[in-house]
Amino acid sequence: MRLEATAKEDEFKVWMTDRELEELRRAAASHRDDLIIQLGGYVGLRAFEIPQIFPKHVKRTDDGDHYRLRVPRGKDTANGTGKPRDPYLPKDVEGDIHRYQNAEDIGRNEPLIDLTERGVRAAVKRTAKRAAEETGDDDFTHVSSHDLRRRFAQRLLVDEQVNPRVVMQVGGWDSFQAIEPYLNAPTPEVVNEAFEEADLA
Known part of the structure; x- marks a missing residue:
């Protein structure tokens, strides 16, 4: 985990690995x-988008092999009213949504996560605090809901080298400038691989 200072005192951008994201998941109450x-971490939803999701927003693609998750009102930097987007929904997350919906008896037209944006942020902070306690890694205390989205973007752009236009579409970014910061932070694994490929290891 790498912390990057911000303009605000004691506030950091947190660059996690997938292993650390899984540790965070294990700490969930x-x-x-x-x-x-x-x-946040595998679909790239923003904190304000998560409460918008109903089970009816899970859609199987025409080929039957993939899923999308309709976000009714994603971030809209053009006019601020919110615009729909359809992030890619990994099968594992789709399955978990389905299991959670059934376990909690959530109707198709009811919120999947019945929290406000503030409630979503608080749940992430509580989970991060628990992860710090369980792992002994105090860096987890700095994790925010946006850091989950940061991991999502970095996984696609840096770890997997997905086409930036695809990342922009599924992540709801309107410009290359918006995703550029995620390109500048290779994970330790990516650095190691680059040196190995160049026979400099």
Whole structure:
């Protein structure tokens, strides 16, 4: 985990690995809180988007092999009213949504995560605090809901080298400038691989 200072005192951008994201998931106090972590870290949802999701927003693609998750009102930097987007929904997360919906008896037209944006942020902070206690790594205390989205972007752009235009579409970024910061932070594994490929290890 790497911390990057921000303009605010004692506030950091946190660059996690997938292993650390999984440690965060294990610290979740409930299935709901784990699902919040997954929606941020594996689907790239913003904290204000998570409460908008109903089970009816899970859509199987025409080929039957993939899923999308309709976000009714994503971030809209053009006019601020919110615009729909359809992030890619990994099968594991889709399955977890389905299990959670059934376990909690949530109707198709009811919120999957019945929290406000503030409640989502608080759930992430509580989970991060628990992760710090369970792992002994105090860096977890700095994790915010946006850091989950940061992990999502970095996984796609840096770890997996997905086409930036695809990342922009599924993540709801409107410009290359918006995703550029995620390109500048290779994980330790990516650094190691680069040196190995160059025979400099």
